[in-house]
Amino acid sequence: MDNPVVVVGGAGRVGRLVAQRLLERGAAVRVVDHALQHARRHLPPGVAFTLGDVRDPAGLAEPLARCSAVVYCVDPGTADTGPDSPQSTVYQGLCNVLDAARAAGQRPHVVLISQHHATHWGHPLNAYGRVLEWRLAGEEALRESGLPYTVIRPGWLTDGAAGLRVRLAQGDRGNGQVSRQDVAEACVQALYCPSASGVTFEMFNETGVAPSHWEGLFAALEWDQVPVA
Numbered sequence: 001m002d003n004p005v006v007v008v009g010g011a012g013r014v015g016r017l018v019a020q021r022l023l024e025r026g027a028a029v030r031v032v033d034h035a036l037q038h039a040r041r042h043l044p045p046g047v048a049f050t051l052g053d054v055r056d057p058a059g060l061a062e063p064l065a066r067c068s069a070v071v072y073c074v075d076p077g078t079a080d081t082g083p084d085s086p087q088s089t090v091y092q093g094l095c096n097v098l099d100a101a102r103a104a105g106q107r108p109h110v111v112l113i114s115q116h117h118a119t120h121w122g123h124p125l126n127a128y129g130r131v132l133e134w135r136l137a138g139e140e141a142l143r144e145s146g147l148p149y150t151v152i153r154p155g156w157l158t159d160g161a162a163g164l165r166v167r168l169a170q171g172d173r174g175n176g177q178v179s180r181q182d183v184a185e186a187c188v189q190a191l192y193c194p195s196a197s198g199v200t201f202e203m204f205n206e207t208g209v210a211p212s213h214w215e216g217l218f219a220a221l222e223w224d225q226v227p228v229a
C-alpha cells in the first residue's frame with residue numbers, strides 16, 4: 001500500500017485487530033472512531049488516530065485524504081430514528097465516508113463489514129431500527145459507488161482465537177459463528193488479494209484447518225452483478 005489504510009470504527013473490537021494486522025504488514029494505518037477511550041486503551045502504537053464521527057461529514061475529509069483503502073467496521077446502533085439509528089450509522093455514515101474517500105478523484109478499495117441475514121428483512125433482528133434494511137442499503141451504495149470493494153457479511157461474532165476452518169458463502173442462506181480474528185484477517189486479505197474485488201460473501205467458522213490461501217478462497221466466489229450506471 002503506497003498510501004495509508006483508513007479503518008473507520010477502528011477502535012472497536014474487529015477494527016483494532018485490522019489495524020494491528022495492517023501494521024504488521026508494514027502498511028500505514030489511520031483510525032477514525034468516536035470512541036476516544038477505546039482508542040487510548042486498545043490501539044497499537046504506530047496508528048494515527050483521528051477522533052471523528054461518520055455522521056459528521058466535515059470531520060472526514062482530512063483523515064480520508066490520499067488513502068489507499070478503507071475498512072468500515074462501525075456498529076449500527078438500535079434506535080428507530082435519529083443519530084443512533086442504523087440509518088445514520090451503517091447507511092448515511094457509510095455514504096459520508098464514501099464521499100470523503102472519493103474526493104479529489106481517489107479510488108480506494110473499500111472493505112465493508114456488513115452482517116449475515118442482511119437480505120432477510122423478516123428476521124427478528126430487523127425490529128432494531130430496521131437494521132437489516134439499512135445494512136443492505138449501505139451495501140448497495142458501496143456496490144454502486146464505482147469504487148473497488150469487498151462486502152463481508154460475518155455470522156455471529158465471537159472472541160475465539162483464529163485457527164478454525166473459514167467457510168465463505170454466498171446467497172445469504174447460511175447461519176453460524178465466526179471469530180473477530182478471522183473477520184479481521186479477511187478484511188486485510190481482501191485488500192491484498194485481487195480476487196476479493198467486486199464480491200459479497202458471508203463468513204462462518206467450521207471444524208477444520210485454518211485457511212492458508214485466501215486468494216483461492218476469494219477466487220471461488222461469484223462476482224456481484226452490479227447495474228451499469
Ligand SMILES: NC(=O)c1ccc[n+]([C@@H]2O[C@H](COP(=O)([O-])OP(=O)(O)OC[C@H]3O[C@@H](n4cnc5c(N)ncnc54)[C@H](OP(=O)(O)O)[C@@H]3O)[C@@H](O)[C@H]2O)c1
Nearest residue numbers: 009011012013014033034035053054074075115155156157
Ligand atoms: N455482534 C455480532 O454478532 C455481529 C455479527 C455480524 C456483524 N457484526 C458487525 O461487525 C462490525 C464490527 O463489530 P465489532 O464487534 O468490532 O463492533 P464494535 O466493537 O462495537 O466496534 C465498532 C466501533 O465503531 C465505533 N462507532 C460507532 N458509531 C460510530 C460513529 N458514528 N462514528 C465513528 N465511530 C463509531 C464504536 O464506538 P462506540 O463503541 O463508542 O460506539 C466502536 O469503536 C460491526 O458493524 C458489527 O455490527 C456484528
